[in-house]
Amino acid sequence: MIDFISPFALRRSGILGMNSRNIEFISRYNDRKLFPLVDNKLQTKLLAQEYGINTPELLFVVRYQRDVYKLLEKLKDISSFAIKPACGSGGKGILVIKGREGDGFIKSSGVVIGLEEVTRHVTNILAGLYSLSGDQDVALVETLIEADAVFDDYSYQGVPDIRIIVFQGYPVMAMLRLSTKASDGKANLHQGAVGVGLDIKTGKPINAVMNGVKILTHPDTNHSFDTIKIDNWKELLLLASSCYDMTNLGYLGVDIVLDKNKGAMILELNARPGLSIQVANSKGLLPRLREIEKVATKRANLQKRVDFVLGFENF
Amino acid sequence: MISKNSLYIFALFLVLLGIFIAIMRHEQTQIPFLASEKKDVWMVEARVEFNAQNNTPISVNLSLPEDTMGYKLYFEQSVSAGYGFNMMQKDGIKRGEWSIRQAKGKQTLYYKAQIVQDFTDDMPLNKVDAKLNTKDDIIWNASEQVAAKEILDFAYAKSSNNITFTRELIKTITDLKKRKDSSLLLLKHSYIDVLSKLLTDAGVVHRVSLALELEDARRNQALTPVIEVLDKDEWILFDPTNILQEENKNFFLWTRGGKSLIDVVGGTNATVKFSMVKQNMPALELAKAHFDESGFGIFSVHRLPIEEQSIFKMLLLLPIGALITVFMRLLIGVKTSGTFMPVLIAMAFLQTSLFLGLLNFVVLVAIGLLLRGYLSNLNLLLVSRIATIIVIVIFLVAFMTLIGYEMGFNTGMSVAFFPIIILAWTIERMSILWEEEGAKEVLTQGSGSLLVAVLAYMAMVNGYVAHLFFNFPELHLIVIALMILMGRYTGYRLLELRRFREFKTIV
Structure with missing residues (x-):
């Protein structure tokens, strides 16, 4: 049975469509020359450090092939780490090492690999195997994120993250993304991860969707999503909102992870955030974006912007 | 950003301009807007090429066609700078002779004829007498x-x-x-x-x-x-x-009758090649279009040599395919692999016929994907990977052509019309998609691409569309206007109405 909603009903519910997102928001509020700031993870990280924004700690960068051979020496005192391509997309090319065993490295799956496999991975990153354009890339070596225990019951492998849409510095909608067996430990919604809409003012769960269908419990752990509770919600909003001051991108998706020891940090920024967040929230983005368009000024500082959202009745 | 209103005005201007020029052209050249139930008219061009020998008078003698069963010669013309041209009957056979005092280097002469296909009229059977042509060269042992x-x-x-x-x-x-x-x-x-x-x-x-x-x-x-x-x-x-x-x-x-096709005195390496296009319109009007020397006659595709015309006939259809792609992506929301890949596939279908084209395409991409799966184990870099796939695709095309030939379809040849590089990229993209998003996404995008390609093909193969856009190229201004308007469409895509169907219960 082909099931459609009428365009007028969809308009009434304030859903933001792809064409509208591209023309009225991304191309209007995101200056193209700023895109590299978020498309290149190294640039994002350096910028974040400059602004004192918390991100997973960068241990070192491998830029040239000759540095690959010094890898063992540099990793001498580091037992767990993650290697990422700076220009990778969709979580491709990320190698996670959670410990050592003699000369070997233990991957997150538990498999032990030798040094030569690690160096080959880095060589591939440098050659651009994981960058979509196929251009040369650099490899980032970061400390491993240790996921906060609050989400342990709701995630199958992988680290859950919180996606917040920030429009002209105002956080407008949020969603928690939980990996599942079907998504292969990845937190991408279209790969089968669970999206839990979060109330932008309180961080409380609204409802959850997987593959576009509403669900009540996590398919692998069977825990009900109702019990999800995120502490210090306002801190998260401030963190997300500060990314606007850092990048100047008006329509931004901010991905935040909660680390057991270091608290909330920015994992990634996205200049073309997807539309599924609306389904997870059972709410359209459009009314909120229009409200912000009315009130937004360049002068409003971080605190004021977040306070505005927290105090705004229509959200 | 240009405001929406001025955008609309600009689009309207383009539409009006297109219509205006088309009407002007129609008035002047009498080319009809609709391809009606008229006889098929063929424009045939013989292109004679040879190398001139220095300092000798040159004469080129080409055998020319006459009215025959089912075909009537309507109009003929020779285009050849500097040459004198005469038509004559020799031994009851019509021949054309070009002559010049001297020429240098490579020479190109054209003979254009307009032939009307007409099986109803009683054509003169054959003026050449029923004499046995055959002084056979062969003596059996x-x-x-x-x-x-x-x-x-x-x-x-x-x-x-x-x-x-x-x-x-x-x-x-x-x-x-x-x-x-x-x-x-x-x-x-x-x-x-x-x-x-x-x-x-x-x-x-x-x-x-x-x-x-x-x-x-x-x-x-x-x-x-x-x-x-x-x-x-x-x-x-x-x-x-x-x-x-x-x-x-x-x-x-x-x-007819074994007389030589071409004789060249004072030149070497003579070749004759033929090009043709079919038109469907009254012969008189077509003749006007082709041989009119004034106004719109000069600014017309019909003035080009037939060889170029037949290229343009394809080229002028491409925007229609592009327009359909824009429509399907922006208004319907169909996902395709590669933005304009479907248009190029549709162009290939024009050469191969739809069913065979589809079959060939699906088989090629499927086999290509299998082989590409092996390549990904080799950890090659992008450029050399694509290059390898190109070679594989060429092998596959050659293989399928051979099989088609052996099985007696000479249509097997038509595989060669597929744009090889585009095929290689399609395979590469689909393969990456498979690894990153899974087989389902590959199927979605693959069938999306084919759907758009088939629709584009059906529009381009349509006789009315081909007639209009070939004879009235200014109509492409309207195509541009439509593209511009769709480019600023901010409403929902049709498939988004399905994606967000859950909101029916919320509102």
């Missing part, structure tokens, strides 16, 4: 004599008159060709010579002629030798490569 007699007896036994005899003969020799050991006759002599000699031996009145196979938008074609057999007062044409005496095959007789 003893063993060949025996073989020839065997074939003749065989064909004679199975036939009742000259027509059926000729058909049986062609069939027998074609069968012989397949069995290598018994093709004794074909060892030293060409097929057409053997056939002609056998007919002479049997006392069948016939002649060998050169005919042009009429097919729309073909370039660089050569003439095909055909056999004509006299039956009562009628010359019956046989395609010696095909036993079935096909009525629907469009053979236009160019030279």
Whole structure:
């Protein structure tokens, strides 16, 4: 049975469509020359450090092939780490090492690999195997994120993250993304991860969707999503909102992870955030974006912007 | 950003301009807007090329066509800078002669003719008398004599008159060709010579002629030798490569009775190539379009040599495919792999016919994906990976062509029309998609691409569309206007109405 909603009903519910997102928001509020700031993870990280924004700690960068051979020496005192391509997309090319065993490295799956496999991975990153354009890339070596225990019951492998849409510095909608067996430990919604809409003012769960269908419990752990509770919600909003001051991108998706020891940090920024967040929230983005368009000024500082959202009745 | 209102005005301006120019052109040249139930009109162009010898007068003598069964020569013209041109009858055969005092280097001469296909009129049968053309070059040796007699007896036994005899003969020799050991006759002599000699031996009145196979938008074609057999007062044409005496095959007789096609004095390496386009409109108006020297006549695709015209016929259809792609992506929300890949695939379908094209495409991409799966184990870099896939695709195309040929479809050849590089990229993209998003996404995008390609094909293959956009290129301004308008469409895509269907219960 082909099931459609009428365009007028969809308009009434304030859903933001792809064409509208591209023309009225991304191309209007995101200056193209700023895109590299978020498309290149190294640039994002350096910028974040400059602004004192918390991100997973960068241990070192491998830029040239000759540095690959010094890898063992540099990793001498580091037992767990993650290697990422700076220009990778969709979580491709990320190698996670959670410990050592003699000369070997233990991957997150538990498999032990030798040094030569690690160096080959880095060589591939440098050659651009994981960058979509196929251009040369650099490899980032970061400390491993240790996921906060609050989400342990709701995630199958992988680290859950919180996606917040920030429009002209105002956080407008949020969603928690939980990996599942079907998504292969990845937190991408279209790969089968669970999206839990979060109330932008309180961080409380609204409802959850997987593959576009509403669900009540996590398919692998069977825990009900109702019990999800995120502490210090306002801190998260401030963190997300500060990314606007850092990048100047008006329509931004901010991905935040909660680390057991270091608290909330920015994992990634996205200049073309997807539309599924609306389904997870059972709410359209459009009314909120229009409200912000009315009130937004360049002068409003971080605190004021977040306070505005927290105090705004229509959200 | 330009405001929406000025955008609308600009689009409106383009639409009006397009319509205005089209109407002006219609008024001046009388080209009709609709391709009506008119006779097929072929514009045929012979292109003679040769190298001139220095300091000698040059004369080029080309055999020219006349009215024949089913075809009427409507208008002819020669385009050749600096040359004098004359048409004459020589031994009852029409020939054209170009001459010049001296010339240097490579020379190109054109002869254009407009032929109207008309099977209803009683055409003069043939002015060339029914004399036996055949002073056959072949003299059989003893063993060949025996073989020839065997074939003749065989064909004679199975036939009742000259027509059926000729058909049986062609069939027998074609069968012989397949069995290598018994093709004794074909060892030293060409097929057409053997056939002609056998007919002479049997006392069948016939002649060998050169005919042009009429097919729309073909370039660089050569003439095909055909056999004509006299039956009562009628010359019956046989395609010696095909036993079935096909009525629907469009053979236009160019030279009859074995006279040479071209003689060049004062030049070397002469070649004659033929190009043609089919038009569907009243001959008079078409002639006007082609030979009009004023106003719109000059700014018209019809002024180009036929060879270029047949390229343009394809090229001017491309925007229609692009327009459909824009529509399907922005208004419907169909996902395709590669933005304009579907248009190029649709262009290939135009050459191959839809069903065969689809079949070939799906098989090629499927096999390509399998092989690409192995390549990903090799950890190659992007550039060399794509290059490898290109070679693989070429192998596949060659392989499929061979299989098609062996199985007797000469349409197997048509695989070669697919844009190889585009195919390679498609395979690469699909393969990455498979790894990153899974097989489901590959199927979605693959079928999306094919859907768009088929729709684009159906629009481009439509006779009315082809007629309008070829004869009135200014209509492309309207296409641009539509594209611009769709480019600023901020409403929902059709498939988004399904994606967000859950919101029905919320509102």
